[in-house]
Amino acid sequence: MAERLRHLVGIRDLEAEAIQHLYALADQFYEVLQQPTRKVAALVGRTIGLLFFESSSRTRISFELAAKRLGADVVSFSAAGSSLEKGESLLDTAKNLLAMGLDACVVRHSVVGTAHFLAHHLPIPVINAGDGTHEHPTQALLDTYTLRRHFGGLAGLTLTIVGDILHSRVALSHLLLAPKVGLRIRLCAPPSLIPPLWYGLGYPIYHRLAPALRGAEAVLVLRLQRERMKVAPIASWQEYSRFYQVRPEHLQPNQVLLHPGPINWGVELHPAVKDFSGVQILSQVTHGVAVRMAVLYALLGG
Ligand code: NCD
Numbered sequence: 001m002a003e004r005l006r007h008l009v010g011i012r013d014l015e016a017e018a019i020q021h022l023y024a025l026a027d028q029f030y031e032v033l034q035q036p037t038r039k040v041a042a043l044v045g046r047t048i049g050l051l052f053f054e055s056s057s058r059t060r061i062s063f064e065l066a067a068k069r070l071g072a073d074v075v076s077f078s079a080a081g082s083s084l085e086k087g088e089s090l091l092d093t094a095k096n097l098l099a100m101g102l103d104a105c106v107v108r109h110s111v112v113g114t115a116h117f118l119a120h121h122l123p124i125p126v127i128n129a130g131d132g133t134h135e136h137p138t139q140a141l142l143d144t145y146t147l148r149r150h151f152g153g154l155a156g157l158t159l160t161i162v163g164d165i166l167h168s169r170v171a172l173s174h175l176l177l178a179p180k181v182g183l184r185i186r187l188c189a190p191p192s193l194i195p196p197l198w199y200g201l202g203y204p205i206y207h208r209l210a211p212a213l214r215g216a217e218a219v220l221v222l223r224l225q226r227e228r229m230k231v232a233p234i235a236s237w238q239e240y241s242r243f244y245q246v247r248p249e250h251l252q253p254n255q256v257l258l259h260p261g262p263i264n265w266g267v268e269l270h271p272a273v274k275d276f277s278g279v280q281i282l283s284q285v286t287h288g289v290a291v292r293m294a295v296l297y298a299l300l301g302g
Pocket of ligand 1: 058059130136139169170222223225260261262
């Protein structure tokens with residue numbers, strides 16, 4: 001086994017071998033979650049802080065459940081109503097939590113690099129639960145874990161990522177993860193929603209949905225992340241849906257459809273795709289708990 005993982009700030013932290021180890025741990029924890037007790041006493045006595053400075057439903061609850069299923073204690077921190085509003089710095093806040101006995105912290109922040117910053121300054125493992133438009137490593141891990149369970153492996157599969165790639169942290173984590181697991185990535189978006197530098201990376205980029213989806217084993221749809229847009233990158237939201245909304249007629253029978261959530265039905269996904277047999281969106285959520293258990297255990301267990 002490679003050197004022990006110290007933080008999970010980005011997919012760059014993970015070697016191919018460590019990713020396979022996380023998937024294997026997730027398989028074991030997935031089995032635990034199928035038992036009536038759904039718990040294992042792997043992290044009893046450990047305390048995990050959830051520092052969420054940006055809104056979240058799935059990711060926050062998923063980490064909380066993952067920690068609790070491992071027997072750890074969880075403390076949750078919300079920026080609203082905290083001393084940050086009185087001018088306290090992020091690092092001071094984190095150090096105060098540490099002084100109360102945190103063993104690891106999971107952080108989400110709208111500013112790129114926040115998790116790196118904390119990992120650099122805190123003596124405990126830091127997990128990035130999303131930093132601005134940068135990375136969201138556990139989302140890419142749980143998406144690929146879902147595909148791995150479905151297809152029995154990842155090598156040689158093609159995943160098309162469709163939507164607002166420019167403002168997505170999920171997309172970059174996938175771009176970094178794919179070569180480490182043998183997944184092929186295609187990107188599909190209007191030109192203004194692709195980061196310009198990505199044209200030089202060698203990934204196939206499509207501006208039309210049909211050819212981007214044809215022959216791909218899986219499709220990951222991203223919402224328009226309007227909260228991160230300073231100016232609208234497209235002239236008309238209606239036209240976006242007309243040309244980039246994934247509808248049942250775009251999907252092929254054996255394809256898998258993924259979405260990290262939250263979904264804006266009727267914008268990036270047509271409501272009729274709910275009936276498509278390849279929808280694995282709720283499986284992603286289920287697998288997310290097992291994958292986050294694997295990450296917490298890899299960082300704190302043993
Ligand atoms: C994603 C995120 O926050 O980056 N969602 C998630 O974690 N489940 C994607 C999004 O917000 O669109």
